[in-house]
Amino acid sequence: MTSFKKGDEVSWKSRGGTAHGTVEKKITSTTDVNGHTAKATKDEPQYIVESDNGGKAAHKAGALHKA
Structure with missing residues (x-):
């Protein structure tokens, strides 16, 4: 399982495409x-x-990718 730390830049799939x-x-x-x-x-x-647009959400590690 991939682990992330504070400050890591990540991306994930969202309804509107890829979010960062x-x-x-x-x-x-x-x-x-x-x-x-x-x-x-x-x-x-x-x-x-x-997110880059200022929203906050919780994501499982499997949904995130290092950017």
Whole structure:
């Protein structure tokens, strides 16, 4: 599994095509992000990413690619 750290530039597939952003932090427990619940665990962490357009969301490692 790929691991990311704060400051990594990443991309992912979104409804509008490919999105880009920066990893803010790794989460390993259930966390609310902009009204959505990210069910992260130590075995399946998720990453809070700020997109280039200013939005924040949690993404699973498998959905992200280093840019």
